[in-house]
Amino acid sequence: MSATRAAVTISGVDKVFRTRKGGEVHALSDVSLEVAAGEFVSLIGPSGCGKSTLMRLVADLDGVTGGEISVFGKSVEQARKDQDYGIAFQQAGLLPWRTVRANIELPLEIHGVEARARKERSDELLALIGLEDFADHHPDQLSGGMKQRVAIARSMAERPRLLLMDEPFGALDEMTREHMQNELVALCQETGAAVIFVTHSIPEAVFLSDRVVVMSPRPGRITDIIDLSFSSRDEELREDAAFYEGVTAVRSALHGGVADGPRGVENR
Amino acid sequence: MRGATTARTMLAPVALGVVAIALWQLLVVAFEVKPFLVPSPSDIAGAFTESFSHIVDAAKVTGLNALIGLVMGALTGIIVAIFANALRVMSQMLAPLVAALAVIPIVALAPVFYAMFGAAAHTGRQIIAAIAVFVPMYLNTLNGLRQVEPVHRDLMRSYAATAEQANRLLLLPGAVPYVLNGLKIGSSLAVISALIAEYFGGPANGLGKAITSAAAGSNYTGAWAYVLGAVLLGALFYGVTAGIEAWALRRRGGS
Ligand SMILES: Nc1ncnc2c1ncn2[C@@H]1O[C@H](COP(=O)(O)OP(=O)(O)OP(=O)(O)O)[C@@H](O)[C@H]1O
Numbered sequence: 001m002s003a004t005r006a007a008v009t010i011s012g013v014d015k016v017f018r019t020r021k022g023g024e025v026h027a028l029s030d031v032s033l034e035v036a037a038g039e040f041v042s043l044i045g046p047s048g049c050g051k052s053t054l055m056r057l058v059a060d061l062d063g064v065t066g067g068e069i070s071v072f073g074k075s076v077e078q079a080r081k082d083q084d085y086g087i088a089f090q091q092a093g094l095l096p097w098r099t100v101r102a103n104i105e106l107p108l109e110i111h112g113v114e115a116r117a118r119k120e121r122s123d124e125l126l127a128l129i130g131l132e133d134f135a136d137h138h139p140d141q142l143s144g145g146m147k148q149r150v151a152i153a154r155s156m157a158e159r160p161r162l163l164l165m166d167e168p169f170g171a172l173d174e175m176t177r178e179h180m181q182n183e184l185v186a187l188c189q190e191t192g193a194a195v196i197f198v199t200h201s202i203p204e205a206v207f208l209s210d211r212v213v214v215m216s217p218r219p220g221r222i223t224d225i226i227d228l229s230f231s232s233r234d235e236e237l238r239e240d241a242a243f244y245e246g247v248t249a250v251r252s253a254l255h256g257g258v259a260d261g262p263r264g265v266e267n268r
Numbered sequence: 269m270r271g272a273t274t275a276r277t278m279l280a281p282v283a284l285g286v287v288a289i290a291l292w293q294l295l296v297v298a299f300e301v302k303p304f305l306v307p308s309p310s311d312i313a314g315a316f317t318e319s320f321s322h323i324v325d326a327a328k329v330t331g332l333n334a335l336i337g338l339v340m341g342a343l344t345g346i347i348v349a350i351f352a353n354a355l356r357v358m359s360q361m362l363a364p365l366v367a368a369l370a371v372i373p374i375v376a377l378a379p380v381f382y383a384m385f386g387a388a389a390h391t392g393r394q395i396i397a398a399i400a401v402f403v404p405m406y407l408n409t410l411n412g413l414r415q416v417e418p419v420h421r422d423l424m425r426s427y428a429a430t431a432e433q434a435n436r437l438l439l440l441p442g443a444v445p446y447v448l449n450g451l452k453i454g455s456s457l458a459v460i461s462a463l464i465a466e467y468f469g470g471p472a473n474g475l476g477k478a479i480t481s482a483a484a485g486s487n488y489t490g491a492w493a494y495v496l497g498a499v500l501l502g503a504l505f506y507g508v509t510a511g512i513e514a515w516a517l518r519r520r521g522g523s
């Protein structure tokens with residue numbers, strides 16, 4: 001695979017946090033992973049295994065201690081400055097004084113997109129997430145699921161080639177969650193973006209991903225990568241035997257990776 | 269529902285005020301208290317209506333000084349807070365100065381300012397009001413600017429937003445409730461400072477000077493009428509800034 005075809009290349013990355021009391025936390029150890037353009041990769045593993053840390057390193061919100069990360073063949077800093085990725089966090093992180101529409105338009109506004117083009121794009125995205133009627137509402141008038149949808153729309157506002165999502169559906173109930181998963185699949189098919197998706201839910205990872213990366217803690221490292229090649233991702237897949245095989249494969253990889261059994265992973 | 273609630277929250281203090289004034293009137297009349305000790309509310313009201321136009325003129329002079337001081341102090345407070353928030357060294361350097369400004373009675377500097385700007389100018393009073401307003405404005409704004417959630421900070425970094433953009437789109441809007449609270453506190457301080465500064469000299473057409481000259485001329489009821497004017501002026505400033513605060517917070521759609 002040529003370098004330009006890869007969305008993200010992570011090679012031999014180490015991350016050590018120094019705590020204030022002089023201690024050290026080895027959050028990531030010798031992590032290597034390549035995410036192809038348009039590929040959907042999930043990170044799964046027990047709490048504290050460094051999933052969020054890895055995502056923050058790719059987003060250039062934190063720096064590596066060792067090793068290297070490149071995004072579309074560039075340094076992470078350059079990729080951030082070029083707006084090569086969109087990001088969604090576990091908390092929606094909407095600005096409470098802005099309307100839903102103004103929240104979605106925030107990145108466009110920062111990057112100097114003119115008002116008319118901004119409105120066109122936010123109209124599209126509002127339709128995509130089904131919140132046209134809430135364009136002028138403020139975040140405190142929305143449910144948790146609606147806020148999360150707005151945050152996802154915002155992360156896609158600039159049509160990034162790479163989406164970084166840290167447990168974006170963590171706070172949602174099962175019904176909304178499956179609905180959002182279907183929407184995300186549709187959005188990704190439409191935009192062809194590569195996705196790095198952090199989750200605690202095995203079925204979610206299996207349903208969404210081309211590959212599931214299984215991690216284990218202390219120090220955080222990759223213990224297994226499971227390939228899933230479903231021909232289509234729709235409601236029927238959730239009942240399919242191949243889907244359950246995938247769930248079983250990820251679950252046993254998680255159990256095999258940690259001697260005392262995984263913690264913080266939902267087996268639902 | 270909201271109208272009824274507002275009416276009820278207004279009713280209690282008004283009722284308390286009416287009872288207190290009635291009691292005051294009753295005590296003054298019953299015990300024949302001398303006017304230089306405490307005049308009765310009805311006498312004060314009489315003096316107030318009698319010299320109403322003069323009180324309004326004097327209130328305009330003091331009110332303008334307070335307003336200019338409020339605007340100057342508020343703007344300086346906000347701007348200095350923005351820089352202090354961006355530069356840690358600056359906030360550390362300013363901390364002792366602001367603490368000193370907070371504990372020193374600034375009005376005590378009035379004679380110095382009259383010497384600097386001449387006894388005919390209002391400048392000294394406006395500066396005193398501005399300094400008094402600066403302190404709560406600076407402290408509140410700085411506190412507000414520091415309330416940023418980590419997720420919003422990360423978001424701005426991911427957008428590669430400039431410092432100016434982060435201030436304009438994230439920090440300042442987030443600090444608005446704090447700024448408005450500082451403005452509300454500053455509004456009363458501005459009136460009090462502008463008024464008291466008149467006690468130390470300068471042009472004689474304001475409310476503060478009117479209080480001292482009436483008292484010096486043994487016109488105690490008149491002095492109280494001007495005090496009433498000063499109370500109403502302070503209430504006006506507070507009421508307007510509190511109104512702005514309530515309006516702005518409702519408009520921004522909660523937080
Ligand atoms: N800023 C930081 N300073 C010190 N230690 C940190 C910091 N951020 C993360 N860590 C540590 O790094 C390790 C990995 O944290 P991280 O948040 O990446 O885990 P995670 O896999 O995302 O967990 P979860 O599933 O609970 O979100 C943890 O032990 C955590 O305590």
Ligand SMILES: [Mg+2]
Binds near residue numbers: 053
């Ligand atoms: Mg995490």
